[in-house]
Amino acid sequence: MPQLGTSGLDVSTLCLGTNVFGWTADEAASHDVLDAYVGGGGNFFDTADVYSAWVPGNDGGDSEAIIGSWLARNAARRDDLVVATKVSQLAPNKGLGRDAILAGAEASLARLQTDRIDLYWAHYDDPETDLEETLSAFGELIDAGKVRAIGASNYSAARLAEALALSDRKGLPKYVALQPHYNLVDRDDYEATLAPVVAEHDIAVVPYYGLAMGFLTGKYRPGGDAVDSPRAGSAAKYLERPDAVAALEAAEAIANTRGVSIATVALAWLAAQPHVASPIASARTVDQLADLLPVNALSLTDTELAQLSSATADAA
Ligand SMILES: NC(=O)c1ccc[n+]([C@@H]2O[C@H](COP(=O)([O-])OP(=O)(O)OC[C@H]3O[C@@H](n4cnc5c(N)ncnc54)[C@H](OP(=O)(O)O)[C@@H]3O)[C@@H](O)[C@H]2O)c1
Numbered sequence: 001m002p003q004l005g006t007s008g009l010d011v012s013t014l015c016l017g018t019n020v021f022g023w024t025a026d027e028a029a030s031h032d033v034l035d036a037y038v039g040g041g042g043n044f045f046d047t048a049d050v051y052s053a054w055v056p057g058n059d060g061g062d063s064e065a066i067i068g069s070w071l072a073r074n075a076a077r078r079d080d081l082v083v084a085t086k087v088s089q090l091a092p093n094k095g096l097g098r099d100a101i102l103a104g105a106e107a108s109l110a111r112l113q114t115d116r117i118d119l120y121w122a123h124y125d126d127p128e129t130d131l132e133e134t135l136s137a138f139g140e141l142i143d144a145g146k147v148r149a150i151g152a153s154n155y156s157a158a159r160l161a162e163a164l165a166l167s168d169r170k171g172l173p174k175y176v177a178l179q180p181h182y183n184l185v186d187r188d189d190y191e192a193t194l195a196p197v198v199a200e201h202d203i204a205v206v207p208y209y210g211l212a213m214g215f216l217t218g219k220y221r222p223g224g225d226a227v228d229s230p231r232a233g234s235a236a237k238y239l240e241r242p243d244a245v246a247a248l249e250a251a252e253a254i255a256n257t258r259g260v261s262i263a264t265v266a267l268a269w270l271a272a273q274p275h276v277a278s279p280i281a282s283a284r285t286v287d288q289l290a291d292l293l294p295v296n297a298l299s300l301t302d303t304e305l306a307q308l309s310s311a312t313a314d315a316a
Contacts, residue, residue, distance in 0.1 A: 001043070004277050005204030007149040007176040009082050009118060011044040013271050013296045015206055017282030018045055022062030023052035024230065025284040030066045036286045038077065040293040046179075046206070046280050048086035048123055049093065049108050060090040061111045068113035083112060084206075086123035086153060096126035101137040105146055120147045121179055124154045131163050135172040142173055151177035151206070157193040164201050175203065177277070182207035184216060184251070184266050185244040185312055198275045207270055210279035212238055216266035217291065218252060247311035254304050261291035268298045269308045 001010040016037050021030040034045075047067055053060035064085060071078060085108045088096050093104035108117060120141065122134065141147040152160055152175040160178065167174035178198060182190040186209065198205055211217055213235040219227050220236050222245060227236070238244040251265040258265070263281070270279040283289035300308075 002277050003204075004082070004119070004149070004206075005176045005202065005275075007119070007204070009149060011082050011278050012042045013278055014042055014267065014292055015044040015046050015084075015278040015280040016042055017208065017210075017280040018047045018063045018067060019051045020282045020284040021047070021051065021066040022058060023055050027066050027069065029285060030063075031070050032286050033283055033289055034067070034070045036289050037283075037293070038074075038081075040289070041296050042293065043080055044082045044084070044278055046084050046208075047112075048089065048121070049104055049111075050086070050089040050123070053090060061107065064108055064111035068111050072113045078114065082118045083114060084119035084121060084151070085112065085117055086121040088123040088126060095129055096122055096134040096137075097129045098133055098137040098140075101134065102140065105141050109146065116146055116148060117141075118148045119151055119177065120149075121151045121153045121177075122155070122175075125152070125156065125159050127159075131159075131166050132170065132172065135163065135167060135170075135174075139173045149176045151175055151179060151204075153179035153208075154181075155194075157197045160194065160203075161197045161200075164197070164203075177204040177206055179206045179208055179280070181209050182270070182273075182276075183210050183212050183279075184247050184269050184308060185212050185238055185241070187312055195274070203275065204277040205273075205275045206278050206280060207276060208280045210267050210270055210281040211263055211292075212244075212266075215239075215244070216248065216251065216263055217288075218248060218262040243312045247308060250307050250311045254300070254307065258298065260294050260298060263291045264294045264298055265300070265304075265308070267292060267295040268300050269305060271295060272300055272305055 047063045051063035087104035093100040213231045215235040215238040
């Protein structure tokens with residue numbers, strides 16, 4: 001199993017995204033996905049306090065609560081799992097001030113029905129709060145044994161570099177991981193700005209939207225049938241980009257040769273990029289998950305990686 005940077009945490013290559021829990025997957029379907037994911041060798045879940053507050057009738061914390069009821073039934077497995085959640089986006093614990101972080105962690109621990117968060121993400125940067133206050137609050141949680149490691153999501157390169165330097169200078173806890181928007185067809189922001197900071201500080205990268213919201217499964221095709229998904233509008237937009245369609249076709253050719261899904265090839269490309277520990281992808285059914293899990297065992301050749309990279313290289 002890959003190590004998550006310097007955290008000491010061992011993680012499976014596929015990190016299971018869980019923003020679909022309480023959204024397009026109800027509790028029973030979500031538990032089925034969790035059973036199949038762990039049964040298939042996965043051990044790393046990505047959730048957030050704010051998932052899935054955008055669904056009418058939800059209050060946020062829905063995904064965490066669904067994971068919590070599953071963890072309660074699977075307590076014997078807890079030590080083998082890496083449970084990651086995020087803070088800063090769910091009222092009343094918005095932002096990255098000390099009170100929001102401490103209260104946000106307690107609320108997440110209660111919903112998750114566990115005594116520790118293995119990896120706690122700052123979901124979005126909070127420019128209104130001093131980085132020192134944020135990192136010190138995370139430090140309090142680490143000292144209390146409630147958090148094992150911390151990560152930054154959606155930070156700019158400049159703010160990430162500032163946070164890392166501050167941790168070194170003041171002996172504060174340090175972000176061991178970065179969660180950026182990065183996949184085979186969305187490369188430019190991450191590769192041009194964040195990748196150099198990641199390389200300099202040896203940060204583990206856990207990219208989200210590993211499947212470009214479903215586009216990299218191959219179910220969106222030029223001239224193809226409309227797809228029934230709440231994210232179809234966003235995912236189908238990639239069809240307007242010739243480089244993205246070329247990447248899909250390159251992934252499909254490799255998938256056919258290797259006998260795996262297009263999604264697995266796209267995730268394997270991501271997993272092979274420098275410093276990437278585990279790409280995140282979500283599945284709302286066990287059948288969808290079955291197309292993703294083989295990434296835990298697939299290693300692409302240098303030629304295959306170059307074929308995939310060249311399709312979107314000009315956009316990077
Ligand atoms: N840090 C952040 O700010 C941030 C932001 C966004 C996401 N995330 C994390 O990243 C995770 C992944 O994001 P995401 O779910 O939005 O995007 P994604 O992983 O790129 O796309 C997943 C979606 O693709 C579709 N899909 C998956 N497997 C499939 C298959 N075999 N066949 C056909 N369709 C399939 C499903 O959607 P449909 O069935 O509905 O088409 C699924 O929900 C989230 O759960 C969350 O944990 C983090």
